[in-house]
Amino acid sequence: MACSHCHVESSPSRKETMSSQVAERIIQLISRTPTVKLVDITGGAPELHNMFRPLVLALSAMGKKIQDRCNLTVLLEPGQEDLIEFLATHQVDIVASLPCYEEANVRKQRGTGTFEKSIQALQLLNRWGYGQQENGKRKLYLVYNPVEPQLPGKQSTLEQQYKQQLAEKFGIQFDKLYCLTNMPIKRYRHDLIRQGKLDSYTSLLQQSFQAEHVQNVMCLDQIHIGYDGALYDCDFHYAVGLREKYQRNIWQVDNFDSLCNDHIQTAVHCFGCTAGFGSSCQGSLVSE
Ligand code: SF4
Numbered sequence: 577m578a579c580s581h582c583h584v585e586s587s588p589s590r591k592e593t594m595s596s597q598v599a600e601r602i603i604q605l606i607s608r609t610p611t612v613k614l615v616d617i618t619g620g621a622p623e624l625h626n627m628f629r630p631l632v633l634a635l636s637a638m639g640k641k642i643q644d645r646c647n648l649t650v651l652l653e654p655g656q657e658d659l660i661e662f663l664a665t666h667q668v669d670i671v672a673s674l675p676c677y678e679e680a681n682v683r684k685q686r687g688t689g690t691f692e693k694s695i696q697a698l699q700l701l702n703r704w705g706y707g708q709q710e711n712g713k714r715k716l717y718l719v720y721n722p723v724e725p726q727l728p729g730k731q732s733t734l735e736q737q738y739k740q741q742l743a744e745k746f747g748i749q750f751d752k753l754y755c756l757t758n759m760p761i762k763r764y765r766h767d768l769i770r771q772g773k774l775d776s777y778t779s780l781l782q783q784s785f786q787a788e789h790v791q792n793v794m795c796l797d798q799i800h801i802g803y804d805g806a807l808y809d810c811d812f813h814y815a816v817g818l819r820e821k822y823q824r825n826i827w828q829v830d831n832f833d834s835l836c837n838d839h840i841q842t843a844v845h846c847f848g849c850t851a852g853f854g855s856s857c858q859g860s861l862v863s864e
């Protein structure tokens with residue numbers, strides 16, 4: 577996949593991959609850091625990596641909460657027939673991008689044919705107990721990004737619309753919608769430049785700054801680990817190559833607690849997290 581909003585510029589042509597040594601070191605550091613509650617695994621399509629399942633097994637044995645940023649179509653890939661069962665057995669929650677409940681808008685952002693496959697995959701996840709809120713496990717979160725260069729609306733309102741439309745049209749249930757602001761970096765930045773809208777979009781983010789979000793931005797309690805073990809304050813800094821202040825990697829720390837209270841690097845794209853209702857990997861920063 578090569579989604580137009582993708583801030584990590586992921587696509588099947590990308591060749592970077594995490595080595596087994598890096599994945600094993602991450603497992604070791606997490607085992608030394610009881611304060612790590614949630615491990616959020618992302619790619620590309622992380623499920624296709626040979627260390628994905630060993631990582632999940634190790635984290636599950638440690639009792640960590642695990643989230644898989646899943647592109648949905650991977651669940652239908654030949655050779656991945658047992659993937660859903662694996663995820664469900666180990667209580668891996670799913671976070672999946674679905675920028676709209678209308679086929680045309682999804683096609684515009686994620687490519688032809690993706691919508692049908694995404695719907696099929698969501699129905700399959702429902703059959704495995706994902707998104708059935710009563711069981712409290714196997715959470716299914718959907719992610720919305722605006723298709724046009726504008727800020728997301730109120731998350732709770734959009735979530736209601738998604739729930740109603742997906743249930744009526746396709747019989748799909750999910751737990752929560754995360755509304756994310758598109759970051760004007762990497763592929764989305766190129767897209768904005770092509771449309772002649774980069775300046776107006778970055779101005780919109782800056783003019784929509786809400787100071788109260790600064791205390792809730794995700795970098796205050798999350799870190800990002802690159803495929804090569806380099807450490808970053810967040811996923812967006814990783815995308816633009818902005819390393820954490822001391823430029824450390826996973827072999828230069830004994831556990832992840834040693835990263836607490838460090839100065840966080842800032843950049844112009846930080847306005848993407850603080851604009852409007854605020855934005856993070858867990859959606860809006862406004863508690864509703
Ligand atoms: S599925 Fe996710 S990681 Fe892959 S290109 Fe789309 S936004 Fe990027």
Ligand code: SF4
Binds near residue numbers: 795840
């Ligand atoms: S972009 Fe800036 S504000 Fe947002 S998570 Fe990263 S460092 Fe924090």
